[in-house]
Amino acid sequence: MIVAENRSITHRNIVSKLYSFVPAEIGIALEDFRGILEQHGVTPDGRLFFTMLSEPTADVMTAELFMGIEEDDITVPPGEDVMFRSYFEVRNLHTIRLMEDIDAQSQVAYWELAKHVDTGGYHQTTPVFVEYKQSPQDGTYVEMSVGAVR
Numbered sequence: 001m002i003v004a005e006n007r008s009i010t011h012r013n014i015v016s017k018l019y020s021f022v023p024a025e026i027g028i029a030l031e032d033f034r035g036i037l038e039q040h041g042v043t044p045d046g047r048l049f050f051t052m053l054s055e056p057t058a059d060v061m062t063a064e065l066f067m068g069i070e071e072d073d074i075t076v077p078p079g080e081d082v083m084f085r086s087y088f089e090v091r092n093l094h095t096i097r098l099m100e101d102i103d104a105q106s107q108v109a110y111w112e113l114a115k116h117v118d119t120g121g122y123h124q125t126t127p128v129f130v131e132y133k134q135s136p137q138d139g140t141y142v143e144m145s146v147g148a149v150r
Helices: 023-039 102-119
Strands: 004-021 044-052 061-069 083-098 123-134 140-149
Touching: 004 023, 004 044, 004 140, 023 044, 023 061, 083 102, 083 123, 102 123, 102 140
Parallel strands: none
Antiparallel strands: 004 061, 004 083, 044 061, 044 123, 083 140, 123 140
């Protein structure tokens, strides 16, 4: 796998929420998040990414889920624990792109990024980000990234 360096994630109008779930149930967490947003009149626009805040081998994964929205501002009750950011940016990322067999390749990519950071003499500065993207041919691919500097 090829690791691209000095990449970034940049978005406008992003909402996020922390979740803990069994990895196989990430779809349930995403649907819950989408439902909370729609219940409060917020329109997701299709952009989706998350950060893994626990090891990928953990039985229960803690992650911050992020969704892009159409609105420039939102009003969601504090009890929903949804955070809005008008601008979101993370720099100095080391990134691997997964074009196919994403589920099977995710573990391999995670450990490849960890090895790249370790053997390259880098200091990890962010959790691992997993960003879902659309190719021009309407296929979905994933970019897995971690912030690291020397």
